[in-house]
Amino acid sequence: MSEWMRVFRQGLSVENPLTVLMIGLCATLAVSTQFQNALFMGLAVIFVLTMSNVLVSLFRRVIPDQVRIPIFIVVIASFVTIVDLVMKAYVPSVYQVLGIWIPLIVVNCIILGRAEAFAYRNGVGLSIADGLGMGTGYWIVIALLAVIRELFGTGKIVWFESTLISLPAGYAPPSLLLLFPGAFFVFAFMIAGARLINERFEARKEGAA
Amino acid sequence: MSTVSQLALLFIGAALVNNILLTRFIGLCPFFGVSGNMETSVGMSLAVVFVMMMASSATWAVWEYVLAPLGVGEFLYIPAFILIIASLVQFVEMYLRKASPILYRAMGIYLPLITTNCAVLATATEAAKPGFFKMNIALGASLSLGEALIYTLGVSVGFGFALVTFAALRERLDLAPVSRLFKGSPIAFITAGLLSLAYVGMSGWFGL
Numbered sequence: 001m002s003e004w005m006r007v008f009r010q011g012l013s014v015e016n017p018l019t020v021l022m023i024g025l026c027a028t029l030a031v032s033t034q035f036q037n038a039l040f041m042g043l044a045v046i047f048v049l050t051m052s053n054v055l056v057s058l059f060r061r062v063i064p065d066q067v068r069i070p071i072f073i074v075v076i077a078s079f080v081t082i083v084d085l086v087m088k089a090y091v092p093s094v095y096q097v098l099g100i101w102i103p104l105i106v107v108n109c110i111i112l113g114r115a116e117a118f119a120y121r122n123g124v125g126l127s128i129a130d131g132l133g134m135g136t137g138y139w140i141v142i143a144l145l146a147v148i149r150e151l152f153g154t155g156k157i158v159w160f161e162s163t164l165i166s167l168p169a170g171y172a173p174p175s176l177l178l179l180f181p182g183a184f185f186v187f188a189f190m191i192a193g194a195r196l197i198n199e200r201f202e203a204r205k206e207g208a209a
Numbered sequence: 210m211s212t213v214s215q216l217a218l219l220f221i222g223a224a225l226v227n228n229i230l231l232t233r234f235i236g237l238c239p240f241f242g243v244s245g246n247m248e249t250s251v252g253m254s255l256a257v258v259f260v261m262m263m264a265s266s267a268t269w270a271v272w273e274y275v276l277a278p279l280g281v282g283e284f285l286y287i288p289a290f291i292l293i294i295a296s297l298v299q300f301v302e303m304y305l306r307k308a309s310p311i312l313y314r315a316m317g318i319y320l321p322l323i324t325t326n327c328a329v330l331a332t333a334t335e336a337a338k339p340g341f342f343k344m345n346i347a348l349g350a351s352l353s354l355g356e357a358l359i360y361t362l363g364v365s366v367g368f369g370f371a372l373v374t375f376a377a378l379r380e381r382l383d384l385a386p387v388s389r390l391f392k393g394s395p396i397a398f399i400t401a402g403l404l405s406l407a408y409v410g411m412s413g414w415f416g417l
Contacts, residue, residue, distance in 0.1 A: 022394060025237045026237045026238065027327075030235075069324075070295055073291055073292065074288060078288065081284055081287050084287065100331055103330070106291050107291065107324075107326065107327045107330050108327070109238055180408075181402040181405040181406040183402075185398070185399060187398055189395070191395045191398070
């Protein structure tokens with residue numbers, strides 16, 4: 001169980017796909033203009049990542065080495081199709097904004113990368129931990145990015161047409177944050193912040209030892 | 210409707226105004242991955258132009274003659290397109306290795322990487338099944354093969370142009386004094402943001 005937790009926690013911190021490994025950035029930066037969309041994108045990634053990890057790990061002994069990549073891709077593509085159709089049916093307003101990003105989860109490096117680097121070499125239990133951990137790590141970062149951009153870019157956070165939080169009326173939101181360059185700037189500061197936190201953490205660990 | 214001026218607008222719109230890297234965020238992995246030096250980014254750009262053109266023609270044909278007539282496109286297009294692209298890239302690699310060693314040396318190592326480049330899948334999907342990007346140009350519900358190819362050429366040239374520009378900036382960045390926390394990737398993101406700002410400035414040109 002402790003091994004399970006260790007793998008799960010790795011995805012959140014030291015191997016966070018976004019701030020540390022820096023893979024799968026395209027969708028992250030693009031959909032993080034709205035908290036609500038970012039949340040659904042994160043859920044889609046967690047689902048596809050965990051399910052494809054489970055399936056790949058179950059069949060890892062029968063998948064021939066030479067054709068493993070196409071097999072992984074087909075597995076991932078099937079789960080992505082499920083997400084694509086479910087979202088289209090139940091949350092059409094979100095689907096309209098996420099649009100092309102749902103099909104593009106297929107080529108999201110995080111998912112293929114975890115199938116290749118983890119699920120293909122480990123048991124089902126650990127693969128679930130890895131999928132959930134990596135997925136949650138992704139979710140946290142994308143949600144945080146979206147909160148910053150939506151709150152300071154529009155002055156409020158909206159959840160299905162009802163306002164959750166809003167800044168005082170005198171606040172004039174800089175629309176730069178919502179535009180494409182804003183994503184790059186905010187994300188750069190987030191990486192620097194993550195580095196600072198990791199550094200402090202290491203220093204404290206050394207001090208305690 | 211495919212007058213020359215409309216095709217030219219389609220090309221410019223795809224290459225500059227709606228640049229896939231800097232205004233759509235598609236294909237950022239190679240953008241940050243290979244832009245460390247000039248030579249690799251030129252090789253990558255060439256390979257992307259080449260693969261995108263092949264991929265778009267293939268997906269266009271499969272959509273037009275197989276998926277759409279059979280009525281299974283809506284739920285089979287994701288697996289179908291990605292498999293077409295993956296196997297196509299594999300064949301191109303094998304063929305190039307045999308037929309043209311010079312070309313293979315220039316862009317061979319980038320070909321497998323391109324399979325999982327979202328820019329290729331996105332462009333090939335858009336060419337075959339338009340509607341995702343909302344290109345704001347009177348093109349109708351579907352593109353003809355010629356329009357699809359012009360569109361793809363525009364996207365891939367725009368991709369290469371942005372990649373090479375960014376690589377040139379990053380080479381200079383190595384020499385610049387940067388604060389410890391921002392060294393490496395954070396400063397690269399800020400640079401990309403500034404570059405993207407320049408592209409945002411182009412939105413609205415020619416009513417695109």
